[in-house]
Amino acid sequence: MTDFTHKEKEYFMAQALKEAQKSLAKEEIPIGCVIVKDKEIIGCGHNAREELNQAIMHAEIMAIEEANTKMGNWRLPDTALFVTIEPCVMCSGAIGLARIPQVIYGANNQKFGAAGSLYNILRDERLNHRVEVETGILKEDCASIMKDFFRKRRIKKE
Amino acid sequence: MTDFTHKEKEYFMAQALKEAQKSLAKEEIPIGCVIVKDKEIIGCGHNAREELNQAIMHAEIMAIEEANTKMGNWRLPDTALFVTIEPCVMCSGAIGLARIPQVIYGANNQKFGAAGSLYNILRDERLNHRVEVETGILKEDCASIMKDFFRKRRIKKE
Numbered sequence: 001m002t003d004f005t006h007k008e009k010e011y012f013m014a015q016a017l018k019e020a021q022k023s024l025a026k027e028e029i030p031i032g033c034v035i036v037k038d039k040e041i042i043g044c045g046h047n048a049r050e051e052l053n054q055a056i057m058h059a060e061i062m063a064i065e066e067a068n069t070k071m072g073n074w075r076l077p078d079t080a081l082f083v084t085i086e087p088c089v090m091c092s093g094a095i096g097l098a099r100i101p102q103v104i105y106g107a108n109n110q111k112f113g114a115a116g117s118l119y120n121i122l123r124d125e126r127l128n129h130r131v132e133v134e135t136g137i138l139k140e141d142c143a144s145i146m147k148d149f150f151r152k153r154r155i156k157k158e
Numbered sequence: 159m160t161d162f163t164h165k166e167k168e169y170f171m172a173q174a175l176k177e178a179q180k181s182l183a184k185e186e187i188p189i190g191c192v193i194v195k196d197k198e199i200i201g202c203g204h205n206a207r208e209e210l211n212q213a214i215m216h217a218e219i220m221a222i223e224e225a226n227t228k229m230g231n232w233r234l235p236d237t238a239l240f241v242t243i244e245p246c247v248m249c250s251g252a253i254g255l256a257r258i259p260q261v262i263y264g265a266n267n268q269k270f271g272a273a274g275s276l277y278n279i280l281r282d283e284r285l286n287h288r289v290e291v292e293t294g295i296l297k298e299d300c301a302s303i304m305k306d307f308f309r310k311r312r313i314k315k316e
Contacts, residue, residue, distance in 0.1 A: 055222060055232040055256035056214070064213060074213040089279055090251025093272070097248055098213035111286075114251070118284055119277070121247055126276055128269075 001102050001132055002036070002080050012036055012082045013106055013138040019046040019059060020084050020145055026051050030145045033059035033083040035067040035076065035100070042079065043067030059083060060091035064098050075099045084142035086113035086135070092121035096129045104134045106142025159260050159290050160194070160238050170194055170240045171264055171296040177204040177217060178242050178303055184209050188303045191217035191241040193225040193234065193258070200237065201225030217241060218249035222256050233257045242300040244271035244293070250279035254287045262292045264300025 004012070012034055019032025023046040035043035045062025049055065060083055068074050080102040081095060087105065092114040095103060103115065103122060114121045115133055122131035162170070170192055177190025181204045193201035203220025207213065218241055226232050238260040239253060245263065250272040253261060261273065261280060272279045273291055280289035 049232050053230055053232050054226050055234070056219060056252050057232075058255075061214060068212050072211055074207050074211050074215075076213070088251060088255075089272075089285075090248050090255055093246060093248025093251055094214050097216075097246075114247075118282075124276075127247075 002039070002078065004039075004080070004104075008039065009082075009104060009134075009137045012041075012080075013084070013104065013142070015041060015044075016059075016082045016084050016106070017138065017141055017145065019044055020142075022046040023048065023059070024145065024149060030149050031059045031083065031085045033063040033081065035063045035079050035081050037067075037071075037076075037079045042070050056090065058088065058091050060087055061094055064094055064100075068098065077101065080104060082137075084138075085109050085146065086115050086117060087122075088112045089114040089119060089121065092119070095122060095131060096127055099129055100131065102132045102134075104137055106135070106137055107139050107146070108135065160197070160236065162197075162238070162262075166197065167240075167262060167292075167295045170199075170238075171242070171262065171300070173199060173202075174217075174240045174242050174264070175296065175299055175303065177202055178300075180204040181206065181217070182303065182307060188307050189217045189241065189243045191221040191239065193221045193237050193239050195225075195229075195234075195237045200228050214248065216246065216249050218245055219252055222252055222258075226256065235259065238262060240295075242296075243267050243304065244273050244275060245280075246270045247272040247277060247279065250277070253280060253289060254285055257287055258289065260290045260292075262295055264293070264295055265297050265304070266293065 024030040043066035182188040201224035
């Protein structure tokens, strides 16, 4: 497990937030992700479901695909995944399948979160891979970009 | 929900088994999947994790991507997903995200299955999409291709 200082954690979460801004610019749900190895980013992703018309194209999936390609390996040992919002069921499953040992996320997702909220897939003793999970880094920023997005969408619909 | 005859279900599961054979030919865990709309196949997939070096490249994910591309839509209403083995956590999450209403799988996966074995994600009342699930179609064929694969792999390692 990589030992990050609090400043380093905030730095990488800020990079994930920059990724979330890419979703926002395309009117997508603004979630961003970076995967870090030896304190360097090896994969970036942002939610692009509407743009690419792909149900699976969440921030974490895009970042895992990029990191797998970069490393030439489907396993991602000694990496840490930073994501602005708690991963969903699909992404939590994907994190385990990619053998990512460490996840740091910004804000909880009470409706869809699978890293503690609805499920606790990343820490399930029955699965063959368990993940160290930390939360709360730049929590307000990660939550507020989501709240603003949904507020604006509601106003638009009214 | 599509109303399939038993013969039709066996036909589409046989197509999924043909997909699983593609994995087997590349010495990958042999799981195959087809997605059907109006009784026509709109997406095929086979497990290709090792070949493509992508942790997420399970049969269901490959089939969902193909169906999304073909339909030009991340939503797949009025479709049925046939897969030889019970979907894992990631794939069960992906099936929900793609709004697939119907899943038919061959054999259970006691170790990783998330459609009844370890989890029951496809029928979770808390999530915003629920799926009609049926199992047991060509169960012996779907299970035996897996057993043969793992038996041969064990012998190879000894």
